[in-house]
Amino acid sequence: MADFVHLHLHTEYSLLDGACRIGEMLDEAVRLEMPAVAVTEHGNLFSAVKFHDEARKRGIKPIIGCEVYVANGDRRNHSGTPGETANHLVLLASDMAGYHNLIKLVSAGYTEGFYYKPRIDKELLADHADGIIGLSSCLKGEVATHLCRDQASRAREAAASFRDILGANNFFLEMQYQGIDDQQVVNRGLPPIAADLGLPLVCTNDVHYLRQGDHHPHDVLLCIGTGKNVDDEKRLRYHGDQFYLKTPAEMAAVFGDFPEALRNTVAIAERCDVDLSGTVHRLPNFDVPAPFESPEDYFASVARDGFDERRPRLQALRERGALRHDVEQYERRLTYEIEMIRKMGYAGYFLIVWDFIRYARERGIPVGPGRGSAAGSLVAYCMRITDVDPLELDLIFERFLNPERVSLPDIDIDFCERRRGEVIEYVTRKYGRENVAQIITFGTMKARAVVRDVGRTLGMSYAEVDRVAKQIPQTLDMTLAKALAENPALGEMQRTTPQVQELLDVAQRLEGVTRHASVHAAGVVIAPAPITEFAPLYKKDDIVTTQWAMNEVERIGLLKMDFLGLSTLTLLHDAVDHIRRSTGETIRLDGIPLDDEKAYRLFGSGQTLGIFQFESSGMRETLRKAKPQRFEDLIALNALYRPGPLGAGVIDTFIDRKDGKEEIEYDTPKLEPILHGTYGVIAYQEQVMRIASDLAGFTMGEADVLRKAMGKKIASVMEAQREKFLTGAVERGLATEVARKIWDLMEYFAGYGFNKSHSAAYALLAYQTAYLKANHPACFMAALLTIERQNTDKVALYLGECRDLGVSVLPPDVNESEWAFTVTPAGVRFGLGAIKNVGDGAVESILAARRESGRLTSLNRLCEDVDLRLVNKRVLESLVKAGAFDGLCGDDAASGNGTHRRRRSAQLLAAVDGAIEHGSRRQRNRDRGQHELFGESEALQADGTAMRLPDVPSWTEGEQLAFEKEALGLYLSGHPIDRFRRELDRAGVRAIEALDQPAASATVAGIVSQRRDLKTKKGDPMAVVTVEDRGGRLEAVVFPEAFRKYGRLLDVDALVTVNGKLEIDEDAARLIVSEVRPVDALLSAAGRPLAIRLTAPPADRATLEALRSVFGRHPGNGRVALEIELRGQSPPLRVRARLNRVRVQPSDRLAEDVEKVCGKGALSWG
Template identity: 60%
Template sequence: GLSSCLKGEVAEGLSRQQERRAVEAAAAYRDILGSTNFFLEMQWHGIEEQRIVNRGLPAIARDLSLPLVCTNDVHYLREQDAHPHDVLLCIGTGKAFSDPKRLRYDARQFFLKTPDEMADAFKDFPEALVNTIRIAERCNVTIAEGDNCLPNFSVPPEFTIDQYFEHVVRDGFLERLPRLRELAAAGILRHPIDEYERRLSYEIDMIKKMKYAGYFLIVWDFIRYARERGIPVGPGRGSAAGSLVAYSLRITDVDPLDFNLIFERFLNPERISMPDIDIDFCERRRGEVIEYVTRKYGRENVAQIITFGTMKAKAVVRDVGRVLEMPYADVDKVAKLIPAALDMTLDKALEESEPLRQMEQSDAKVKELLAVARRLEGMTRHASVHAAGVVIAPKPITEYAPLYKGAHDEIVTQWSMKEIERIGLLKMDFLGLSTLTLIDDCIKEIARTTGQQLDIERIPLDDPKTYQIFQEGQTYGIFQFESGGMRDILRKARPQTIEDLIALNALYRPGPLRSGMVDDFIARKGGKVEIKYELAELEPILRETYGVIAYQEQVMRIARELGGFTLGEADILRKAMGKKKPEVMQAQRAKFVGGARKNGFNEKKAAHIFDLMEHFAGYGFPKAHSTAYAFLAYQTAYLKSNYSWHFAAALLTIEAQNTDKLAMYLGECRERDIPLLPPDINQSQLRFTVEPGKGVRFGLAAIKNVGEGAIQSLLEVREKQGRISSLHGLCEDLDLRLVNKRVFESLIKAGALDSLADLYGLKDLPTIALRPRLLTAIDSACEVGARFQRDKELGQAQLFGALAFEQRQAETVISGLATLPEAAPWTETDQLSFEKETLGLYWSGHPVDRYAAELRAFGARSTGELADAPANGARGDTWGPGGPKPVEPDTSIGGIVAACRPLKTRKGERMAVFVLEDAHGGVEVIAFPETYQRSASLIETGTMVLVRGKLERDEESVRIIASEIVGIESVRERLAREVAIRLRVPAGRQVFEALGEVFARHRGDRRVSFEIEVPSAPRPLRVRADLSAQVRVRPSSTLIAEVEQIAGTGSVSLR
């Protein structure tokens, strides 16, 4: 052992002039470790306390016969890294660089010094320097790598592990066989049954040969456990979907032959490596599967795996900029110039972005920012528990890897996934996927309300309503197809088959989007570009993607068909193309071209095809993974299109705690005419539910400050009473420890007790008057309930024995009527604010709703529509040199200012970043100094404004760069110059006369014009007529409403 740095007991004693304490500590460690095993540690980083310690250590060493050793704390690699390390400390502690009280190192000597530098620092202690070598020679450890340390899987005594593996595989295939025969009889199965049997035998032999039978049995076992207990399991993930063995064992649910998936992409007999099967489980019940594995193999043998978060290019720029206290706008500008690619680094960004290079060269602050950020980029920022990784060992994991305790007492390896795999331990990914929970909840809700037992695995794959969902981009809540950029592509591509969905799922990534592959795919599919194949032999391979190489499996098949590769060799080629090593690629190219020549193909043509393969291989995606996830997407879309109410209830339940998504999904429900029913203590369940013939009922668990314990108590009382009839009667039976005053306040503000109005005889009382009266009754109701429960416990409740339960309830209602006090009504704004507070969104309306006509007239969009804007950067939309450009020159949106954050530029000018909320969600708005100066009084939380500006979207978010901010109430007066009315021919004389009467009632100084559409013309014709000389009006909501009543909703525009 070593005595440590200044914080060690020996050094601390000496630095505090407590020599006796230092000697006693050193002696204690000597007695424990032995005099030849405990070294007194001398360090020199230029710190004064170390000088004091180093003077005292030789004497202790002499008196106690202990050796000295020279060391140096290494916190960074090079001396010039001192400043970046200082910034890193600030990032880790959340402090600014200028903060005088922050954690800092007092010297710049904490780097890895050379032998000469150490010798110079400790020239008076040569023996202590030599001891560093002696210690190193005594430290010997060998970490075994490469051996597969699979846990022991018990098999019945009559079987070997290989025999049992084949037994369960073939049994599983027999269970699949009736369905395959059914499809064959219908003419749908693409391959004969005997081909399945040949493929199965081949895979079984390969797996046994590679000694992975035990691995498959382990996976089969815990998936079987999950399925037997009704825990939803995903259809597959990754390349494992290419295995017929996995399909037979129900590890996956995708038929690999039906979709031409390749076993060797998953398990290559010519490049032996551990299989990697990742499993998706229902997010809510994933823990049950992990607990089963832990029990089966022993708690000491199972652990979760550490993961390290690293500093990525954009994030590290923002972190360093914040620490250096650079203006937000300047840092934001730099960050936006970094292209949004998954493997993007700052060095690459500077190569690709001319504007970024110019900023670095012209601005000293930006130069420092990038210099520090480049040094910190890629470094570990934090450690946490991997979301899915679990390691299972044959013996206690302490015999293989170091462990630590996570934040929630989880047992976690200190080695990450790669190290765990290197030492041969079995690593499994147990992923929690909310989509599986969504599907399961939806199917159960269908069964509850209709009695139908839907088998999601047997739904038709050619349902027109399902494809309509995709073609129209109505994919909110649809797994993998929900983003704005993907919805835009779906509308262009108009998928018609599951194969189209598989291809789009594979292509919707930064590389293919930037390269133009997606546009090419859409053009070919739509018949705008002729599909041509370099060779006829390529057509069967590329037909499903309209001649575009989209999948890694296509590259492998081309290598086999043209180059004569085995599929194992083709997988090696596929992997080599991904790594792009010149010497490896040169050898592979020669092999491919030579093989093609032997197969009778033109050498020049073969070389050209190899070049195409190499180019597209960088963008290719595993078809197996894309197929499994496209299936999951299709299943969710099928439920959405055919069981829209049940799907909505399940989706809203899943997202109940995500206010932004909840608002977005509720907005879509309204747009799709799905009736939404408010929370109701007499109707609502814990979760969102379907009320047949009525709509989707809001779940009580989505109300803030109302925990599940309180809800269960409420539901139990409702079950007992049949119907909750009064606040006072409710409190008599509730567990008032769980349902306290705060819970009641939240329920009332959310409108969940509105149904009590009937029983209080207040049916016609508006909710703005009812809810405050209910609030004032809480104290007395809780007091009555508590007194009743107390009396009951004391036995005095026998006084009620002569009364029937119903009679007592009636008396309680009368008491409630008598004691429900009067209270001042709320305003509509109050009610909406309370709904926002308790539900996270406005329910009975939105403060902006009363300005809907004006906003519509000015062409304002909703935040939901902004989400549909094409994404920038990572999604391959509008890009210019160095980064994303605005999607469109100008957009308008009305809403309420929320989450406002005032900032200052480097010049000290004020600006702000805030969220603008409407009924559909929120969007970030940036008001730079010029705009802020004109509108500062409006940029306050709760103000209703109309924002105009440029819409930007990157891979992270959508935002508006505001050019104008106007109070909604003054929108008409400030902005309207003309009232434009759109009419369609025929528009009779009565229409114009009615409009004339409206104009007469609203005389003013703004122009009026008509746009008259003539749909019957040979070509679409629109005639404009300016009536400014005859008519001028004053724009108002009344004017707009009266005109729209005559000419139709949306016929008025303010300009």
């Protein structure tokens, strides 16, 4: 063994502190001929399994350890100054007992001792000391801290306490040296303590990065973690460049005077022996009811009983001549699957899944029809784990489970997003709270993200970093190396700009490094005993997870389940509920016909906003081309609309063959039954398996091995598989050349092939949503708007979809609205829960007041009946601004008289304080048993319905829309740009929602809703603004040159037209601004006069004088024409007169002033 072994090392899993990638570090250890190495993350075991397995692959002994935080006192005392409540201590597992104790220690650090850091204490360490070797750690260790403070006696006491806990042979005083003065003090103080207490010395280097030259990227990484700039003198930093993986010779050069400290690293490594090789499945126990004696027997019974429940459907299909396979084939397939599952030992697994799905269904929690390869199992279909008939859709069981697969079957389940937690809670109760946890996941620094992180830390401006980041394509698996190879412009920036060179050099060193830990969206572990018997725990925000990610959890044999929350299931449930409430019709989703003409017409039109998996602009365009007419088409499109097939033109081939534009040819008639459903295109992995089986005699298990090898392009396996396929195909009658051609076809398409089982299950969900949208649009849109109520961008988009569907959207109303969007005979009513600042408690209080007192007749009456702690001033003002009181404004407002509505709304907003005071007084009196004369307030008229309102100026139309936007996050009753839409259309200005393709020049018009002022590195001003029209919003970037010209025009609430280069990435669009103009300037330039229509009467002198005054307030270059209608004639006579001496500046305010004088709709352009 070498003369030195690293025992104190941090990988990237010491988050935003360690910069060593595990693979790179181990490769370097191999190069340096190191026989062993330890990994000691800060307070966690995140990397333990991955490190262990990668080290074993390379023939290096892995030493599993952790640099823990030891509390200065009781770990459960969560108080004190951050940074002074704990010291560091390196712990190494010498054997399996120590490994399990280490798991328990780091778990308790998070679940019991977390206070800024995950802390243990000496009491806990003593309880779990068996098999543990301790090192006194770095300058932040307890012994070193006292020595640095010239407290030698306290340092001795600390060392003695660890000796007593761990044993004299198991605690080592740790020497380091990276050129830091304090470390020299510690190194001088440790030998006397060692001699006095009989403790051995050991030397380490506290490795945080791989090579000496990595100190700068590591420094940047620290800044990313602390949110600091590298130029900040007061920030956390590691002094010097010595925290790297030094060679044994380099360590000997530093610690030559302490040979025993060097030798002890080797001795410790020899003592440590933790072997996690092999996977033992650890399934929780499933209790079976009497009279069944085993899970296997109960499983078979449940599966067969489930088939009996499915049998009537099969018989009904057979009677209609629609059953593709006879019932006997189903029975044979069922028997085969049951026996295979029992033989492989997975009966208990299926029962566990069946049980919690049954729980969900019994409680009305929506469950998805399936996902992944499990949809190919008839057993899963019979047990109601899935709702996809695998025989009807030619799905393959072996794609899911076969003897060649050594891992546990993987059944992922979709639940209603709103109620998923109920199922997890059921599982937690059933198997024990200590036995169930969610799973951690780690986020890494991707190509664009790491450039932005590093650029910000280096002090570069947003504009400069953005310019570089935008040169990195947003494609799957993009890396900085690939971006530099594919984009010459990026390479040129790197070569010619020193700052960009530094940015990219550092970013490439940090690219892919783990950045943060979070909770996996769906993963849950169910263990047969407390999870800390098998894996460490992590806790954040009161959520307990494993410290190991999905792959590592499965690797050690724990049962991992995916409980996915899918909003589409919530959408379907709510839409069906709306249909039942509004029509009385009860729809069973599993009874929807799969040949509904309206549904396919919807798909073919591309009107699929809100349709699961078919909503993106690219998919909508594909649907318009493909015009799907059967369910199989939807399965195929869902499978083919992915980067690989799209890039290879496969989807175009599919469409052309479907439409008869390209002939379908089969190299052998044996391919026709396999590929006819996809018009001769290999779209699915299952088709590759079927070809291998039917044409070359592969078993389905062997075919699955081939499918994996092709999909992952495993060359070593592919050559042997090729020879096997060619031999088998020729033996079964194919010519060698034909067999080779088919192999090449399989190899080409297999890289793009998708899991048909998954595609079929999700196509079914898509079809169900489309069926409801096509046949019950109002109910569907009400459910969709409720689900997306917090996403104002999507709500605005879906409101436009409502208009296209002919569904009216009614404003919120305190008497008519519920919490959610609801369906009425007149359309969809806006929900109170979607109004900003109106919380769930406030909504419930209003609804309760309605239930208790009936219709609310005034603002005062509402304040009398609601809980004013919940329905406070902020809530009431938001309700008024949202138009929720318009229904109380009398018949004029209800019928659309905007002037009256705006006046009453202004009065109600001014009356809020008085109404709250009135309501509070009435409630106090009511509580005291006092009643006012006649039981009514003095603020009410005799009929008890009207209240006296303050005399305040009316809102303008612009103010009303602005308040509406403030309260709803969008414009509902109108939009400031609406009055110019006709003229903008004539000028070729497109609606924002119609922008779906990149363009060198594009013009939009709208209101500036947000503006963020920035500066470049040179200090030049620029801005990022958001422009929105009625149907959408768009980010526009105004770089310095454009900002100098047009920045003054881009104030918030300005109405503008913006021209520039349109960029679109993954359905997100943004405009690089080249020109900005006020909307009214565009209209003036069009040369069309402002036309004002009057009737005579009342086109009297007073009206004309009022108009003259308006014109005087808005001087400009726009021409004006009057159209006067003389109603005394029959038919009425219209007279048009151009006012040659009058010139005005067209604007929103001018339009409002004219309409105040002449009435709504009196003004137009033309």
